[in-house]
Amino acid sequence: xxxxxxxxxxxxxxxxxxxxxxxxxxxxxxxxxxxxxxxxxxxxxxxxxxxxxxxxxxxxxxxxxxxxxxxxxxxxxxxxxxxxxxxxxxxxxxxxxxxxxxxxxxxxxxxxxxxxxxxx
Amino acid sequence: xxxxxxxxxxxxxxxxxxxxxxxxxxxxxxxxxxxxxxxxxxxxxxxxxxxxxxxxxxxxxxxxxxxxxxxxxxxxxxxxxxxxxxxxxxxxxxxxxxxxxxxxxxxxxxxxxxxxxxxxxxxxxxxxxxxxxxxxxxxxxxxxxxxxxxxxxxxxxxxxxxxxxxxxxxxxxxxxxxxxxxxxxxxxxxxxxxxxxxxxxxx
Numbered sequence: 001x002x003x004x005x006x007x008x009x010x011x012x013x014x015x016x017x018x019x020x021x022x023x024x025x026x027x028x029x030x031x032x033x034x035x036x037x038x039x040x041x042x043x044x045x046x047x048x049x050x051x052x053x054x055x056x057x058x059x060x061x062x063x064x065x066x067x068x069x070x071x072x073x074x075x076x077x078x079x080x081x082x083x084x085x086x087x088x089x090x091x092x093x094x095x096x097x098x099x100x101x102x103x104x105x106x107x108x109x110x111x112x113x114x115x116x117x118x119x120x
Numbered sequence: 121x122x123x124x125x126x127x128x129x130x131x132x133x134x135x136x137x138x139x140x141x142x143x144x145x146x147x148x149x150x151x152x153x154x155x156x157x158x159x160x161x162x163x164x165x166x167x168x169x170x171x172x173x174x175x176x177x178x179x180x181x182x183x184x185x186x187x188x189x190x191x192x193x194x195x196x197x198x199x200x201x202x203x204x205x206x207x208x209x210x211x212x213x214x215x216x217x218x219x220x221x222x223x224x225x226x227x228x229x230x231x232x233x234x235x236x237x238x239x240x241x242x243x244x245x246x247x248x249x250x251x252x253x254x255x256x257x258x259x260x261x262x263x264x265x266x267x268x269x270x271x272x273x274x275x276x277x278x279x280x281x282x283x284x285x286x287x288x289x290x291x292x293x294x295x296x297x298x299x300x301x302x303x304x305x306x307x308x309x310x311x312x313x314x315x316x317x318x319x320x321x322x323x
């Protein structure tokens with residue numbers, strides 16, 4: 001019984017975070033902010049769902065799910081960095097929404113394609 | 121892209137780092153989910169082949185692994201996960217399409233590649249931030265953070281990143297990098313900005 005309750009709470013919490021992540025994809029204005037929605041709430045949602053399922057399973061199967069959670073935690077930041085970097089270099093940033101951009105300063109005003117158009 | 125440095129021979133590489141062999145083997149066993157002798161044997165074989173075929177770049181000399189600070193770092197990151205997701209969700213609900221953000225340069229000082237890479241990975245689990253660009257030569261991270269139009273957010277981001285770096289250094293840094301209490305960390309760049317980083321005093 002206790003196991004059912006823990007599992008239900010974790011699964012529902014996970015679903016809620018996944019929903020928030022999906023909503024964030026729609027609501028945020030540009031690639032980097034959408035990446036935030038796709039990595040953070042989504043990761044917590046997935047891990048929570050995995051834990052909720054692991055509670056119901058025999059330990060040897062649960063261990064596999066924990067491995068999935070670990071790999072998600074390790075790879076999500078890497079993906080965010082690669083995609084974010086590519087987005088910056090191809091001008092998929094809303095530069096008008098940046099309060100500070102110290103990377104542009106380093107690149108010495110060498111605008112990425114599309115940046116000039118958006119920066120005005 | 122991935123530069124392969126001329127390391128030791130493939131066969132030597134496999135046995136030089138038994139920890140990696142063991143870890144890959146453990147992952148293999150977890151994937152199989154049932155400890156049969158065949159799975160155990162084939163796991164060893166696969167782990168050896170993976171290590172021989174895909175060399176990692178050599179770790180900087182002097183870098184060490186300290187289990188206790190590493191556990192503390194892991195705990196800190198896991199504890200950070202949920203607040204981080206909540207923070208992003210709150211930004212999304214509150215500001216949505218008008219969310220403002222900032223790209224902040226964080227000077228890490230002279231640290232090894234391992235430390236800057238791990239710090240970058242840790243930062244991406246911090247609330248509303250991820251690393252956009254890693255400049256290994258200059259030892260700088262360019263961190264993107266959701267800021268909600270707040271000018272102080274840049275300083276807060278810098279403080280967060282440097283705090284995480286301190287934890288990574290404690291766990292994986294070379295002996296000289298680990299800050300003794302009351303001693304200034306070697307290689308820390310002072311006054312790169314007029315930003316008052318609260319964590320600096322703690323060094």
